[in-house]
Amino acid sequence: KRPAGAPDAKLARPIQKVGVVGAGLMASQLALLFARQLKVPVVMTDIDQSRVDKGVAYVRGEVDKLLAKGRISTDAANRTKALVTGSVSKAAFGDADFVIEAVFEELAVKQQVFAELESVVTPECILATNTSSLSVTAMAEGLEHPERVVGFHFFNPVAVMPLVEVVRAPLTDDAVLATAFVLAKSLKKTAVLVKDAAAFVVNRVLLRLMGEVTAAFDEGTPAEVADSALKPLGLPMSPFTLASMVGLPVAQHVAESLHASFGNRFHVSANQQALIDAGVKGLWAQTDERSQEIP
Numbered sequence: 001k002r003p004a005g006a007p008d009a010k011l012a013r014p015i016q017k018v019g020v021v022g023a024g025l026m027a028s029q030l031a032l033l034f035a036r037q038l039k040v041p042v043v044m045t046d047i048d049q050s051r052v053d054k055g056v057a058y059v060r061g062e063v064d065k066l067l068a069k070g071r072i073s074t075d076a077a078n079r080t081k082a083l084v085t086g087s088v089s090k091a092a093f094g095d096a097d098f099v100i101e102a103v104f105e106e107l108a109v110k111q112q113v114f115a116e117l118e119s120v121v122t123p124e125c126i127l128a129t130n131t132s133s134l135s136v137t138a139m140a141e142g143l144e145h146p147e148r149v150v151g152f153h154f155f156n157p158v159a160v161m162p163l164v165e166v167v168r169a170p171l172t173d174d175a176v177l178a179t180a181f182v183l184a185k186s187l188k189k190t191a192v193l194v195k196d197a198a199a200f201v202v203n204r205v206l207l208r209l210m211g212e213v214t215a216a217f218d219e220g221t222p223a224e225v226a227d228s229a230l231k232p233l234g235l236p237m238s239p240f241t242l243a244s245m246v247g248l249p250v251a252q253h254v255a256e257s258l259h260a261s262f263g264n265r266f267h268v269s270a271n272q273q274a275l276i277d278a279g280v281k282g283l284w285a286q287t288d289e290r291s292q293e294i295p
């Protein structure tokens with residue numbers, strides 16, 4: 001059955017090479033997913049070689065973990081590792097059919113990335129954004145081929161979260177949208193078409209919840225109490241554990257952008273340092289330090 005809003009799958013274009021802009025936590029997880037599920041070459045870029053190397057090393061490390069758990073064969077592990085490469089130059093995207101950006105969550109940065117991409121990719125290459133809160137319409141504006149832009153928003157951890165929010169900008173064409181839906185299916189994800197509104201659907205709900213927990217802390221409830229009070233409600237992960245997995249600066253940044261769009265419906269804690277001092281520090285410190293960086 002065709003998902004709501006998805007054009008005819010026959011319009012979808014084949015994807016034989018993927019580009020990922022960024023080599024941070026989200027970008028590296030995306031590179032792994034594309035290589036593993038699509039079995040096509042994936043090239044990651046970032047602003048310097050050490051970031052690129054870190055991203056490629058992350059992918060290899062995750063493949064080794066899958067191998068150790070018996071989730072993939074030695075052949076599949078070697079093939080997946082060989083498919084993922086890195087470069088400091090976007091020229092590496094010259095023969096890509098689909099490029100997804102997962103860089104710093106700032107509109108001007110993403111617009112610049114797309115403008116740079118247009119000078120190196122083919123006219124048909126699809127430009128996707130993994131933005132979790134920004135306007136896809138604004139990202140497409142001013143491009144030579146705005147019809148190729150689509151929102152393709154994944155959730156952390158990418159390997160296990162089943163949803164992708166697909167976002168259509170006013171000029172996105174049917175072939176591009178159809179490709180996004182077919183691609184999500186090949187990646188074994190469920191795609192939903194959401195309106196291009198700040199933070200789409202999922203993060204609006206999630207950030208309301210996180211905002212209320214943080215507000216309770218700001219009003220005097222100890223952080224550990226506020227955090228653990230919610231766990232018995234059946235959440236898969238307590239709110240602060242989730243914030244530390246996503247990265248506290250990233251979570252804070254999304255909260256700020258929702259506050260800017262919707263006002264006081266979204267709480268932004270002025271007490272980030274106090275949260276850490278209050279004992280959440282142990283929790284933050286347990287996480288992979290990479291997740292603390294803004295991708």
Ligand code: CAA
Nearest residue numbers: 071132154155156157159160161203236237242246250254
């Ligand atoms: N990377 C890769 N795989 C991971 C992983 C990670 N970070 N974390 C867990 N997994 C895998 C485990 O390896 C395990 O796989 P196997 O069955 O092959 O061993 C599987 O997921 C289940 O893990 P666990 O049994 O250890 O733990 P769990 O049952 O508690 O599930 C979870 C883990 C799926 C992450 C679950 O806790 C959960 O759903 N948490 C909420 C996550 C969430 O809400 N994410 C949205 C974040 S918002 C977002 O992404 C932000 C944004 O746009 C800014």
